[in-house]
Amino acid sequence: MKSYCIVIQVNDDNNKSLAVLREVFGYRSFRGHQSDIIDHVAGGGDALVLMPTGSGKSLCYQIPALLREGMGVVVSPLIALMQDQVAALGELGVRAAFLNSTLSGAQAAEVESRARRGELDLLYVAPERLLTGRCLELLGSSRLALLAIDEAHCVSQWGHDFRPEYLQLDVLRERFPGVPRVALTATADEQTRAEILERLQLGEARAFISSFDRPNIRYRIVEKNDARTQLREFIGGEHAGEAGIVYCLSRKKVEETAAFLSSHGIGALAYHAGMDAGARRRHQERFQREDGLVMVATIAFGMGIDKPDVRFVAHLDLPRSIEGYYQESGRAGRDGSPADAWMAYGLQDVVQLRRMIDQSEAGEEQKRIQASKLDAMLGLCEAAECRRVRLLGYFGEAAEPCGNCDNCLDPPATFDATLAARQLLSCVYRTGQRFGALHVIDVLRGEASAKVAQRGHDGLSTFGIGAERSSREWRAIARQCIALGLLEVDHESYGALRLTAGSRAVLKGERSVSLRAWREPKRSRRSGGAQDALSGGEQALFERLRAWRLEAARRHGVPAYVILHDATLREIARARPQSLDALRGISGLGAKKLEAYGAELIGLAARAES
Numbered sequence: 001m002k003s004y005c006i007v008i009q010v011n012d013d014n015n016k017s018l019a020v021l022r023e024v025f026g027y028r029s030f031r032g033h034q035s036d037i038i039d040h041v042a043g044g045g046d047a048l049v050l051m052p053t054g055s056g057k058s059l060c061y062q063i064p065a066l067l068r069e070g071m072g073v074v075v076s077p078l079i080a081l082m083q084d085q086v087a088a089l090g091e092l093g094v095r096a097a098f099l100n101s102t103l104s105g106a107q108a109a110e111v112e113s114r115a116r117r118g119e120l121d122l123l124y125v126a127p128e129r130l131l132t133g134r135c136l137e138l139l140g141s142s143r144l145a146l147l148a149i150d151e152a153h154c155v156s157q158w159g160h161d162f163r164p165e166y167l168q169l170d171v172l173r174e175r176f177p178g179v180p181r182v183a184l185t186a187t188a189d190e191q192t193r194a195e196i197l198e199r200l201q202l203g204e205a206r207a208f209i210s211s212f213d214r215p216n217i218r219y220r221i222v223e224k225n226d227a228r229t230q231l232r233e234f235i236g237g238e239h240a241g242e243a244g245i246v247y248c249l250s251r252k253k254v255e256e257t258a259a260f261l262s263s264h265g266i267g268a269l270a271y272h273a274g275m276d277a278g279a280r281r282r283h284q285e286r287f288q289r290e291d292g293l294v295m296v297a298t299i300a301f302g303m304g305i306d307k308p309d310v311r312f313v314a315h316l317d318l319p320r321s322i323e324g325y326y327q328e329s330g331r332a333g334r335d336g337s338p339a340d341a342w343m344a345y346g347l348q349d350v351v352q353l354r355r356m357i358d359q360s361e362a363g364e365e366q367k368r369i370q371a372s373k374l375d376a377m378l379g380l381c382e383a384a385e386c387r388r389v390r391l392l393g394y395f396g397e398a399a400e401p402c403g404n405c406d407n408c409l410d411p412p413a414t415f416d417a418t419l420a421a422r423q424l425l426s427c428v429y430r431t432g433q434r435f436g437a438l439h440v441i442d443v444l445r446g447e448a449s450a451k452v453a454q455r456g457h458d459g460l461s462t463f464g465i466g467a468e469r470s471s472r473e474w475r476a477i478a479r480q481c482i483a484l485g486l487l488e489v490d491h492e493s494y495g496a497l498r499l500t501a502g503s504r505a506v507l508k509g510e511r512s513v514s515l516r517a518w519r520e521p522k523r524s525r526r527s528g529g530a531q532d533a534l535s536g537g538e539q540a541l542f543e544r545l546r547a548w549r550l551e552a553a554r555r556h557g558v559p560a561y562v563i564l565h566d567a568t569l570r571e572i573a574r575a576r577p578q579s580l581d582a583l584r585g586i587s588g589l590g591a592k593k594l595e596a597y598g599a600e601l602i603g604l605a606a607r608a609e610s
């Protein structure tokens, strides 16, 4: 093993990787397939690594690069992220640098000569830079430990992150035969996987495919009532002072929601494609670096968000597909601590998205696919069983009820809705299948609105037959009937409810229908499990540690989490270590960080005691 700034002493060959994990990174044990991947790559094998966001892909190339002779080269399209990774590695005492367009000529030349002198453990390179003759020549004259291709799904021409330069990365195999290559991605589907193997010529690579479950994320979907107030109560009640992302469908709503939160004392920033590039960059930068900001964004805020301590992702509008929902909500809790994926949705969302699909330029086949993805999303929202089982099932993975979603924690009651469904369907039929849910419900409830009178719907046999249910109850029933395929939202006339092939059996009394009972939405309350809760004294110390961290981050010019993660601060607050030895047992403190911050941390913990 080569020695870098830190000398690692291990006698047992097999435990070298574990020693690096503990000494350099300060973590106790490997997660999932990490250990197998690291052994395989450190031994010279090629690998394809599929792991969900936040599960620790970086270590899968960082540790082998430290174990093998020479420099590890990491290709990544995400420039901001590269910078932070290099800063974080520097904090750990690892010799890392990057080459991308943000460097001046002189700075780049300096990095190049460090690489030539064999003074780098890891070099991060943007793909367009890598493909230049100059860079290939540099790598050719350096000793290479491995080649890592991060965000490998960027080779896929069908995906939305496609990068043409990625198609040329097969050059790496030709130029550097014998150097192990590892491709990494969090994109799960079969087609992308096959494309990566083919285009990067990784036919011999061993594939390591992890479960895509994110057990620390708690899924919750609530009925939309007054969405902004619901959001404010959710954040105020459960995530005050914590970082989060709020997704909205439109730019206008992004702006309005950010202003609304700010006016209620919640630090919020906006992000959407209509803003100029400079403002977007500033907001992203502040979100990444400061503690506890809320980013309100359209889905333009996406790839490259590497903030590990995002405590919640909230959706104020229904995402278009489960794929999108999973990717967006997956930006919460990358550090493995408890996090929330929270969504408020209502029937209007379905109507709006249907309309957007219908009015888009896409071809008929494309529209059909989009509509069926939306149906699957709606099915998830209306599910009465475990959300996680549904989500993972959608990606072809079997799972047991999780105990960490709204439906598991507070199972919804179901009721025999056969009669109610029949009343609703027949009212849709009697009103001519030309009206939206609100009008149909008015007729059912016997509301003598102007529109009801004007259409003469107060004379229908279904007028007033559902008066005993509230309008919200009826909306919940309508949504579930749509999710079950008993009703559909008309593609042509906006939002009109129409019968389907499935309606007939219900209308004829041949099919019974069971639905989840409507209930008053609960007020938000702190939901974090026992592992999250700190006592009063511990909380005070935690806050002091955060303030200290912010100061340290300023001094070093890096984001706060690069200094230490929340989980590490929380563990310190709980254990109140009195000595370096006691501190050594805390996850997230490697040798270099102990040396740099150990004394200060012990000082802070001791001061809190007195």
Ligand code: ADP
Binding pocket: 027, 028, 029, 030, 031, 034, 051, 052, 053, 054, 055, 056, 057, 058, 059, 308, 334, 335, 336
């Ligand atoms: P990914 O690239 O897969 O999204 P990262 O490599 O950024 O994930 O890792 C996510 C977080 O988990 C990082 O903060 C990382 O330091 C931490 N992490 C990774 N592996 C471990 C481990 N074995 N033990 C504790 N924390 C880990």
Ligand code: ZN
Binding pocket: 385, 386, 387, 388, 389, 401, 402, 403, 404, 405, 406, 407, 408, 409
């Ligand atoms: Zn569950």
